[in-house]
Amino acid sequence: MNISHLKKTIMKTKTSITICLGSACYRRGNQLVLETIKQYLNDNDLNDEVEFKGHLCESSCAKGPNFQINDKLFSGIDQNSVVEILDKHFK
Numbered sequence: 001m002n003i004s005h006l007k008k009t010i011m012k013t014k015t016s017i018t019i020c021l022g023s024a025c026y027r028r029g030n031q032l033v034l035e036t037i038k039q040y041l042n043d044n045d046l047n048d049e050v051e052f053k054g055h056l057c058e059s060s061c062a063k064g065p066n067f068q069i070n071d072k073l074f075s076g077i078d079q080n081s082v083v084e085i086l087d088k089h090f091k
């Protein structure tokens, strides 16, 4: 396996976590969820395996707070449920 193929393989397996930082989601709990996810990634040494980013409102405020793992949307999350979701994904 050459380096180029190895890089592509690694990039494909990287998990994408995206959190909504729009005002409604942020005010309703994602301010705390953001810190919980950062702490979880640090505690479990996952920063190299995860691309973690935020986005602005995507017009799903009524269901929020929202976040995504890869293409899967999770709504109505809080600090406890996000840890359960992350555990299911990573453990």
Ligand code: FES
Pocket: 020, 021, 022, 023, 024, 025, 026, 056, 057, 058, 059, 060, 061, 064, 066
């Ligand atoms: S603020 Fe998160 S979907 Fe609108």
